Amino acid sequence: MFKNIRYIFLVFLITACKQGQQGPDVSKIRTAPLETALSSDLPKIRKVMDHPDQHGVQVVFSRVNYNESGEPVLEDFYYHANDSVYFYPASTVKFPVAILAMERLKEKKWMDRNTRFYFEEDTVVTTVGEEVKKIFAVSDNVAFNRLFEFLGTDYINNKMEEKELVPFRLSHRLSTTDAANITTRPIVAYKNDSTLVQLFSSYNKEPQPLQIKQVLKGKGYMKDSVLVEGPMDFSLKNYYPVKTQHNTMKRLIFPELYPKKQQFNLRDEDRKFLLYAMKATPAEAGYDQEEYPDSFDRFFMYGDTTTTIPKHIEIYNKVGYAYGTLTDCAYIKDKENKVEFILTATVLVNENAIFNDGNYDYKETGHPFLAELGRQVYQNELALKK
Numbered sequence: 001m002f003k004n005i006r007y008i009f010l011v012f013l014i015t016a017c018k019q020g021q022q023g024p025d026v027s028k029i030r031t032a033p034l035e036t037a038l039s040s041d042l043p044k045i046r047k048v049m050d051h052p053d054q055h056g057v058q059v060v061f062s063r064v065n066y067n068e069s070g071e072p073v074l075e076d077f078y079y080h081a082n083d084s085v086y087f088y089p090a091s092t093v094k095f096p097v098a099i100l101a102m103e104r105l106k107e108k109k110w111m112d113r114n115t116r117f118y119f120e121e122d123t124v125v126t127t128v129g130e131e132v133k134k135i136f137a138v139s140d141n142v143a144f145n146r147l148f149e150f151l152g153t154d155y156i157n158n159k160m161e162e163k164e165l166v167p168f169r170l171s172h173r174l175s176t177t178d179a180a181n182i183t184t185r186p187i188v189a190y191k192n193d194s195t196l197v198q199l200f201s202s203y204n205k206e207p208q209p210l211q212i213k214q215v216l217k218g219k220g221y222m223k224d225s226v227l228v229e230g231p232m233d234f235s236l237k238n239y240y241p242v243k244t245q246h247n248t249m250k251r252l253i254f255p256e257l258y259p260k261k262q263q264f265n266l267r268d269e270d271r272k273f274l275l276y277a278m279k280a281t282p283a284e285a286g287y288d289q290e291e292y293p294d295s296f297d298r299f300f301m302y303g304d305t306t307t308t309i310p311k312h313i314e315i316y317n318k319v320g321y322a323y324g325t326l327t328d329c330a331y332i333k334d335k336e337n338k339v340e341f342i343l344t345a346t347v348l349v350n351e352n353a354i355f356n357d358g359n360y361d362y363k364e365t366g367h368p369f370l371a372e373l374g375r376q377v378y379q380n381e382l383a384l385k386k
Contacts (some may be wrong), residue, residue, distance in 0.1 A: 029380045034061050034079040037376035044304070044372035047365055048347060052080065055365075056087055056214075056325070056348035060246040061377065064340035072254050074342075081242050083167050084212045087346050089240035090320030092327050093170055094135045094144045096240075096248050098277075100159050101128050101147045102270040110191055113270060117189040117199075119149065129273065136277040136318065137285035139297055141175040148173050149184045152202035163262045165248055169239040171207035180236070182206055209235035217323075221355040232323075232355040245329040246344040253316070253331045253342070278316040281309070299328035300343055300374025303367040312336040324350025324360040328370055332378065339381045345373060 029036050038049050038059070048055045059079040067073050105111045105128060113129030131147055134140035153170050160168045172179040187199040209215075221232035252274070255263045266274070277285070282292030294309045295302035297319045302309055309315065317330030327346040333339070347369055349361035360366070 026384060029384055032077070033063065033377065033380060034059055034077050036380055037373055038079060040372070040376050042372055042376075044368040045376070048349075048369040054348075056085070056346065058082065058085070058087070058242045059343070059345040059373070060242050061344075062246065062250065062342040063381065064342070072257065074250065074254070074257070078243075083241040083243060086210060086212050086215045086234060086239065087241075087327070087348065088234055088323050088325045089238055089245075089327060090322035090325060091139045091141075091144070091174065092245055092318055092320035092329060093174075093238050093240050094139065094147075094320075095245070095318035095329065096160060096165070096168070097144060097147050097151065097156060097170070098132045098135050099248075099252060099264050099266070099274060100156055101132065101150060102267075102274060103159070103265050104151060104155070105270065106265060106267050110197075111189065112267075113273060115189055115191075117150075117187050119146075120186045120188060132274065133277050133280075133285055137280065137282045137287055138292060139319065145173045145176055150187060150199075152184045153182070153204040153207075154202065160244075163251065163264070165244055165251070167239065167241060168244050169207065169210070171236060171238055180207075207236050210237075210239055211235075218350065218353045218355045220353070222357045227354070227357075242327070242329075242344045242346055245327070246342060249316075249329055249331055249342050249344070275316060278318070279314050298330075299326060299367065299370040300330050300332065300345075301371060301378060303328075303371040303374075304363075305371070321362060321366075323355050324348055324362075324366075326362060326366040326370060330374075332374070334378070334382070337382055337385055339378065339385055341377065341381055343374065343377055345370060 038045065048057060057079065058081045060081050061077045063075040065073045065075070102113065105113060113132070114127050116125050116127055118125045126146065128147065128150070131143040134143035156170045157168065160166060182204045184202045184204070186201045189197050189199060191197045215235040216231035216233055218231050220227055220229050222228070251258060251262065251264055281294045282296050283289040283294070293306040295305050295307060298309065298315050298317065299319050300315070300317070312335045314333045314335065315330055317328055320327045325346060325348050329344040331342045347366055349366040351361050352359060
């Protein structure tokens with residue numbers, strides 16, 4: 001009898017060991033990749049996902065494969081992605097504005113990304129190309145505001161609607177006193193060394209309050225260093241849901257999947273420039289690596305580190321963070337292992353529910369969550385390939 005018990009115990013032990021050595025459930029990864037990643041028991045995931053509604057988690061994921069003809073095939077998955085539930089998009093709105101600035105250059109024909117221009121009553125001479133580089137390298141607000149003046153909200157909003165990249169609404173500049181001014185500033189551009197052309201200011205439509213959920217946020221907010229009790233009203237702010245962000249990335253990375261009218265109308269060299277600007281590290285763009293490490297504004301996979309990103313991992317992305325909301329929209333490609341995917345996610349980490357006080361849980365909660373989410377998705381896709 002003792003021998004039988006020992007035999008049963010050994011069989012149980014061997015079986016348990018084999019189960020412990022098994023990799024992730026490939027069938028579940030294939031059919032439910034977001035649920036698999038978000039159900040991880042790692043503390044960086046659990047700290048947010050134990051209360052997903054409190055943290056406003058929304059995620060979109062596209063698995064990228066190729067058919068026998070070498071054409072990309074995208075498979076989409078969603079977690080709580082809801083256009084009617086508002087979150088503040090912050091600097092993610094710079095992404096479509098950078099692309100549309102390049103599109104407008106092609107429309108004007110005589111301009112290109114190296115055409116110099118300046119604003120009237122301003123001493124800074126710049127180019128669209130320079131401002132786009134700043135936007136992707138260090139998320140420069142002044143660079144964004146210059147392109148905002150170059151385009152105007154009516155042009156931007158109409159173009160996004162034409163391409164069926166909706167819902168979307170750009171209504172204001174970022175981090176400036178005249179953020180909501182609907183009139184843009186006149187621009188003077190150098191047609192050549194001796195000829196100047198004035199681009200007149202535009203008068204744009206007044207934004208209307210958004211009629212969606214959760215535009216009133218928190219239990220209080222700071223205004224002029226004074227705490228105002230009651231929720232902060234975001235109804236006149238910029239609006240860029242995760243699905244629209246995700247589709248913007250799709251249009252840029254895989255334009256061949258869409259009819260012409262939905263594609264960005266870019267010169268080939270300008271599209272290549274945009275992709276390089278998105279992928280380049282701050283150091284490659286000319287910034288100090290000590291101040292701006294490789295992981296700067298790379299929330300997925302590397303956002304909680306200062307490590308050097310391996311050369312075979314390419315990340316094309318645009319992040320945003322403000323008022324306690326962190327968002328990243330990224331196309332990630334592992335050239336060695338042939339893993340490709342597009343991932344967009346947003347998370348709110350404002351534990352005290354006071355907005356505009358600068359007291360947010362980015363480092364403690366937000367960055368670790370998005371970094372681990374990116375790692376989980378990447379590792380799971382890697383397991384599928386293997």
